[in-house]
């Protein structure tokens with residue numbers, strides 16, 4: 001089956017893999033399914049009677065996770081797509097919604113970047129990609145999901161933000177502001193859609209042990225494993241929480257930081273020196 005998957009996955013194409021011929025109405029679409037958090041989410045959601053629509057960029061990891069989820073009994077469809085292309089993402093969503101009617105959409109794909117210590121600014125090209133993948137495309141996809149779900153009996157959408165969105169980080173203005181924008185969008189859209197049958201959960205993780213955070217050169221306080229993160233995220237979605245910040249020390253920090261004078265806050269933020277390793 002792995003070989004069949006490898007042969008059939010192509011850029012921009014949706015590929016069907018059916019385990020045991022089972023289909024159910026329950027269907028989950030997940031972006032970032034090839035990432036540290038996304039793979040764990042996909043594995044946990046995989047079960048007989050549930051359809052998974054897995055989006056990612058890396059074809060090998062997409063095949064790997066599709067095969068695992070298929071072996072766990074899900075009907076799995078994969079889509080290899082680059083979310084820098086927002087128009088293509090919207091067209092792909094339209095096609096996948098028409099075919100699978102996902103009642104849960106988890107928008108987890110994301111990019112991070114830290115300004116190199118020897119550089120005057122971030123790289124404008126990376127800033128553009130980051131704004132697209134972390135903010136513009138997920139916000140457009142969430143809107144497309146709600147637009148389809150509302151006349152079809154409702155559904156639920158989860159967006160993955162970051163605690164970085166709480167802080168105006170001088171070492172990564174583009175990442176922190178993209179996640180801050182996602183946070184604001186989630187709160188506003190949640191209010192707009194809640195009485196129309198569409199729930200929205202904003203997941204706000206601290207440091208999770210995935211390839212993204214392993215690139216950081218610096219401390220990763222209160223680190224959570226990807227497995228544990230996936231378990232907590234699914235619990236928050238099941239409870240239909242509006243916002244879920246984890247692990248708990250970051251919730252406590254939200255309260256404490258309100259007591260800080262702005263000048264002290266800025267001094268602390270300026271003193272954060274973080275490097276990053278090259279992407280593998």
Ligand SMILES: NC(=O)c1ccc[n+]([C@@H]2O[C@H](COP(=O)([O-])OP(=O)(O)OC[C@H]3O[C@@H](n4cnc5c(N)ncnc54)[C@H](OP(=O)(O)O)[C@@H]3O)[C@@H](O)[C@H]2O)c1
Nearest residue numbers: 032034035036037057058082083109110162208210212213
């Ligand atoms: N790890 C942390 O400490 C942490 C903390 C707070 C928030 N988060 C957020 O959690 C989410 C998942 O992150 P992770 O830790 O699992 O990171 P990861 O292992 O680096 O995975 C990132 C995922 O995003 C996908 N992606 C990146 N750029 C893409 C693009 N242009 N088009 C399509 N897909 C793209 C990747 O696809 P490919 O691998 O196929 O390229 C991968 O599936 C992100 O939104 C991240 O910002 C992570």
